[in-house]
Each structure stands twice: as C-alpha cells, then as structure tokens.
Amino acid sequence: MSESVITVSELTRRFGAKTALASVSLSVSRGAVYGLVGENGAGKTTLIKHILGLLRAQSGSVRVFGLDPVADPVGVLSRIGYLSEERDLPGWMRVDELLRYSRAFYPKWDDAYAEELLHAFALDASAMIGDLSKGEKARVGLLIALAYRPELLVLDEPSTGLDPVVRRDILDAIVRTIADEGRTVLFSSHLLDEVERVADHVTMISHGRIVLSAPLAAIRESHRVGDRVPTLDEIFVAHVGMSAAPPPDA
Ligand code: ATP
Secondary structure (H helix, E strand, O other): OOOEEEEEEEEEEEEOOEEEEEEEEEEEEOOOEEEEEEOOOOOHHHHHHHHOOOOOOOEEEEEEOOEOOOOOHHHHHOOEEEEOOOOOOOOOOEHHHHHHHHHOOOOOOOHHHHHHHHHHOOOOOOOEHHHOOHHHHHHHHHHHHHOOOOOEEEEEOOOOOOOHHHHHHHHHHHHHHHHHOOOEEEEEEOOHHHHHHHOOEEEEEEOOEEEEEEEHHHHHHHOOEOOEOOOHHHHHHHHHOOOOOOOOOO
16 A cells, blocks of 8 residues: 555646746555645646646656656556546547547557446447537546556546536446555545545645645544534635635536
8 A cells, every 4th residue: 555656756837937836745655546636726737747747847756656757658658547627539539439549559458348338428439529518528538548447547627527426426436446456546626525435545735735635534533623523625625715616617
C-alpha cells in the first residue's frame, strides 16, 4: 500500500502573472483511490496535466511510476487511463470505430470488458460520436480509459454529464473494483458526496495550494465535534471558506 505511484514535489506553475500551482507536493500510493477537490480554477486540471506530462514542471518535479512523464511519455501514458474534462473525442467516428481505433494502441485492451461496459453504459456501438449527448460522450470516454485495464486511472471531473444512476451505481463500482485489484485511481470532483463515497484519501486544493491532504478516515476523525462528524462539504467550507457546489453545467 505504501508504494508511491505518483510523486509530486514542490511543483509550481505560473501562467503569466497567475500562479496556478504553488509548491504542491503529493504522494499517491498504489491501490488507493485519491479524490482531488477544489473550487473552480483551484488548479486541479493543471496538476493532472503535469501528471500526464502534458505540461512541463516550471519548478519542482513530477514522477509517475518513478518516471518523468515529460521525458518518457510512452513509458508513462501506456500505463495510464485518462478521462479528460473536455471529453475530446472525434465526432466523425462511430462508437465501434473509435473502440477499434483505441484498442490498436493498447496490447492489454480487454474486448470482453469493453463489451460489458458498452452494455452497462447503454451505448449504441453504431452511433456517431458527434451525435451523442454530453453524458453519452462521457461514458464513451470512460469506457476507453477503462478497457485496457490501466495501472493508474486518472479521471478529471468524471461525473460531469453523467446522470445520478450511472454516477452512483456504475462509476462508484468501477472505482472500487479498480482499487480492490491493486490499481490506483486519481480523480478530481466538485461533488464532495461522491468523493466521500469512494475516496480513501482526499486532497483539497484551493488557489493552487494544498490546504488539506490525508486519508478520509483521518480527516473525518480530526474534524469530529463530540458525536458529530461533519460532511466533507462542511470541512471543505471550513478550510476554504466557500461552498464546493458544482458549477451550473456540471
Ligand atoms: P475547474 O474545476 O474549473 O476545471 P481547475 O481546478 O481544474 O478548475 P485549472 O484548470 O487547473 O483549475 O486552472 C487553474 C488556474 O490556472 C485558473 O485560474 C486558470 O484560469 C489558469 N490556467 C489554466 N490553464 C491555463 C492556461 N493554459 N493559460 C492561462 N491560464 C491558465
């Protein structure tokens, strides 16, 4: 449990005058589910992009599986399943064409699991991606991130566009199964009740700084007042001073 899959050390990132990440350090253990929470613009996606090697550290360092994701993108990305916040999928392909295209990149692609997820997500394999709803696109993105059973699954706001049933029943079950199989999940979310349901470890980020990072059980225990354990939302508000409610389009 203690083996670190992701190690971020004193990572700072500026965009012009804006500091998106200020000396962020984070260690993600194998087999754990890490929930990354923070308000809009807190720095969650920027942190995830560094972990994927899409952004280069300006100062500090990022290691994934002990490798530098910028210097060794193939070594790192071939072991990560990633669902981006934008769900950037080719609208001109059919769902089954995209699955065939994607499986070509991953020797460990699991056809039976892809088929299972296609049914679980109620997706029509012959539908054009461009015609799908936001939620259906989110499901296709999630299916592709999962179907080659990556060692590390990185999900940026996975619930955006998913209806509550899919979110609760399917997403939660998938995330727990991945962790039970010894693989690791890092996901960002505005939905603190969702993070509370599935995460082992919670990292709260605000204005580019980590304000709290600990196992969920320890966070709950340290904020207990008598018999009452506050919700994660209440704890977040206490630390950051605003509600972590989802934006209107989430
Ligand atoms: P959200 O929940 O709204 O997606 P987030 O926590 O993922 O927010 P980031 O997307 O990481 O936040 O953005 C952090 C800050 O950095 C924001 O103020 C954003 O405007 C800024 N930022 C991010 N990427 C860029 C960029 N390429 N150029 C300029 N500023 C950027």
